Amino acid sequence: MKKKYWTIIVGGGPSGMAAALELYRAKKDFILIEKCSAIGGLSKTLIFKEKELEFRTDIGPHRFYTKNDHIDKLVKGLTQEKLLVVKRSTRQFIDGKFFDYPINSKQILKNLGIMMVTHIIVDYFLSVIKYRLLKKPIITFYDYAVANFGKTLANFNIINYTEKIWGMPTNSLSADWAKHRIKGLSLLSVIKKIVEDNLFIKSKSEIKTFVETFFYPEIGAGFIYEQIRNNIERGGYDILLNRYPTKIIHDNYQIKAIQLNVNGDSEVSIGLEYLIESITITDFLNLLYPSPPKHILEAASKLHYRSQVYLFLTIDLPKITEDQWIYFPDKDVPFARISEMKNFSCSMSPLNKTSLLVEFFCNREDKMYNLGKEELFELVLPYLERYGFFKRKDVRKYYKFKGYKDYPIYDLTYQSNLETIKRYLDAFENLYYIGRPGRFEYTSQDQSIEMGVNATKSIINKYENKIY
Ligand SMILES: Cc1cc2nc3c(=O)[nH]c(=O)nc-3n(C[C@H](O)[C@H](O)[C@H](O)COP(=O)(O)OP(=O)(O)OC[C@H]3O[C@@H](n4cnc5c(N)ncnc54)[C@H](O)[C@@H]3O)c2cc1C
Known part of the structure; x- marks a missing residue:
């Protein structure tokens, strides 16, 4: 380790790794610091070895999809022929029935019945009157869902799943999340898609949820970041x-510098010209020395996070489902989503074996977060057996991990608190705070990835403009 680097990157998730790749390509001096024993952040792929057998899983499977040509090219360049095009197959389990995605109109009619479908359509038009004609403001997620889908459909499969993810009522969540997650989606766009599908018209829709194929690296999402690591270390x-x-x-x-832990208690100080970091924003503020003003720390204490628990089961069967993801919006089912990694790429499980990832959303203080893996397994097994996926005897092993x-x-105050914090951090001339955290x-x-690329480009521009 040197005493000073031109740039220090803290955090080896997609954003930090992308920043590192660009610095490496521009032949600039940098070092990347990651607190875990592996790079990739939330997009890493975990490997579970059972004697000679190797099972792989992402931390919640990660499809790759982008509208940005530069990022598309960058990822394809890194992964080349190892990037698979996967046809999307998803289902939802609601009220004891499975619903396919891409949408199957006959199945919807059969499962819901004509009365419910009529109710959905009437409610939608009532919402159009309320939110579009009478201009009721859309402030909360609940407003957004009802305005775009009508009350009946929103309650049937949007509000319940959203509340399961966040653990709070949708009228306490900002409509901003809907704009991220389901931008452009409405009952009208769903009907348009069904009509197009039935008439075999190629959809021109840009809506992310409607995308029917996605990219997936043959041995897991983490491969993208391992390739970046290989490049950098070779350099x-x-x-x-x-x-x-x-x-x-x-x-x-x-x-000016970061103080770093080395070997337990001892610490070393490293100087820098630029810092790119993707540490959780609240943790970053707490690391600043001297400490930020009180009102900044207060704003940070009002930002909240949701955590996850995962149960990964290895199974002695060649296959369980045809799906990549199955969603469980109903609140009486303890988990939110299951994924069969083999349906992303057959290289994620050994021959004639498969696996299942079960995802739970919770808060750190919830009982669920601290359940042992046996308790978690006993909690989910009856559901998975009842849905006909497999039997207890088919399960080889199970592993629990947490996010x-x-x-x-x-929530409804995050934006004003975040703006307060950003105004403070933006004043630091040589700081680039990037990424999801x-x-x-x-x-x-x-x-x-795009944030990492842009941070590096911006540093290089700034540096070159300073010199000349
Ligand atoms: C369940 C789930 C499913 C998802 N599915 C998809 C999907 O299908 N498609 C998709 O494109 N995206 C998906 N995502 C989102 C994707 O995981 C993130 O967008 C991406 O990983 C964010 O990258 P990042 O670098 O911004 O942050 P992170 O991935 O969080 O990386 C941050 C890194 O910083 C490190 N770090 C934190 N604190 C410190 C510290 N103090 N010192 C040093 N290092 C530190 C962390 O260990 C981590 O490696 C999903 C996310 C989740 C949780």
């Missing part, structure tokens, strides 16, 4: 794993 640059800053020293709105602060919660933004991996 002679360092990635420091299991290291994290204990202090970020600043003066007069300039980050912490995975989902930034867009760094900006408290609900990003997908392509958006985080």
